[in-house]
Amino acid sequence: MQSLRVNISSSSNQLLDVPIFIKVLLVQVLVGIFLYMNCLMIFTFLKKEVFREDTRYILFAQTLFVDSALIVFTDVLLIASFYQIRIHMICCLLICVVSSILTCCTPLTLVAMCLERYVAICMPLRHADISTSRTRFLGFLIIWSISSMSTLFTFIAYLSVVRPGALFSYVMCSMEIMLREEWQANARSVMLLLFFLLMILIIIFTYIKIMIAARAASSEKKNSTNKSLRTVLLHAFQLFLCIVQFLTPYIEMPFWKLDVMVFYNVRYSNFIVFIIAPRCLSPLIYGLRDEKFFAVLSHYAMCGLTGFSQLRSVNRK
Template sequence: MAANNSLNGGNSSLKIISGRVIFVQVLVFVFLCINSLLIMTFFMKDYFYSTMRYILFAMTILSDCLYLLLTDILLILSYFGFIIQMWFCLVIYMILFLYTYLKPVTLTAMTLERCVAICLPLRHSVLCSTRSCMHCILFIHIISCLPCIAVLSIFFTSSTHGFYIQKNVCFSEMFIFHKWQGHLPSAINQFYFLVMVSIIVICYVQIIKVAKAASGENKKSTWSTLQTNFLLYINVRYFNYITFILAPRCLSPLIYGLRDEMFFHALKYHALCGLYKKTFGFLK
């Protein structure tokens, strides 16, 4: 009798996890559709893909799409217990590691671009030209690659040749041979976070100074800145995946696009198949 109850409990847990996997697939599909609409809107007007802030915005959307696809593939592979060679698993995680840093670095670059547009309007067309944007994108990828290079260098010194041809379920924990290796990404994250926050705060202060000088108004702003059992571990990781990976990466491009008046009207125009007739020069 106890065995049957245990078995039923296991089946119940399995059904719950299955429902969660299906829910994630629905979310990923919806978010990819939203991002696809944003990307389509971006390529519909040459003004967007000749303006630096929109180019960087589109880059964040594309990186989010790739990140979502790869994390979803890993979720499905791990859930069904598919085994792959570790070298292939390593490649996937290094790409994910790169794009984990790519978006916040790009958003920081977008903040700098807005700061230049507001604080140095006469030099904006020169400093933020399409050519400069290409150099900026290259620099963003280099900055985002540095943590990957650091982690890979340490990993290669600790791994053996036989590890790469092993077949197993793909988990990020499999690349940690020593406890201190797990702290390295956290240290890098904290360093990058500190640098990016410092840049954003400096830009914010400069923008506020220009705004005060132009309008004479004082504006205020507010800042807001497991280990028990395996089931709790799954619940926490599931919550983190939905809250901190899926939702921010899919909602932030949409929010940014809706807040930009020009991009919003273009998005609305194409989403409604041309039925929206708001008069804007770039739609002509």
């Protein structure tokens, strides 16, 4: 009788594992497609010097790299969460710190892209003077420095309250592991709120300026200006999804106390909607909507069998 109960219990556990396996498999398929497209676009960027000298494409390449790395780290955490895999605390902290920096880097790069479009459309005569290698280096330094501020504050605050022995334990790793005290979570929330309010104001400013330029533009330049206007709108939508992503830990944690399975389902949905989805928009905005980049991308995607005329026109520019 006891062996029968054991068999029934093991069978029920296997049945419970089936939906989890399907969910994880679906995520791996989506992540695989996403990484393949990003790697192909990074390869396209590196192959053409004309892209490596243009600030717009350089910022686009950074989003591809940052988003790919973030997807890999968050995917590892999602799999570990679903299968209850414990990770050494130091490795967990390293993953959380890097993931947090990458998460902040994406919206800042989106803001930099909007500012680049603003300069290109509203100050075309000064665009070449402003968009230099020195300016790009300074911009990347600002982006990565600001991205690290909130994370380093959270990490230092965590080290100030954690027991030394806890650093050598094995834990269920998640981004919230560094928020042990309520004041840490509140301080992080305030920093992120100010951080995103500033970015939203910058995007609204660039949108209004480009919209004014679009109305005053001649018929020849109107198409280019309107396209830049739609690009800023898409970046604003991306930024909105990134903002919601920062709120997902506060949405998920109440479900942990209520029902573990509901918690995992909510985390799974948030991963697809607020982590994978917004990062699929960057390849769409610049990889597929940009005619020059798409011509080269299609050439390499088809192993050089198509796009010869478009490729020659890109090489001449």
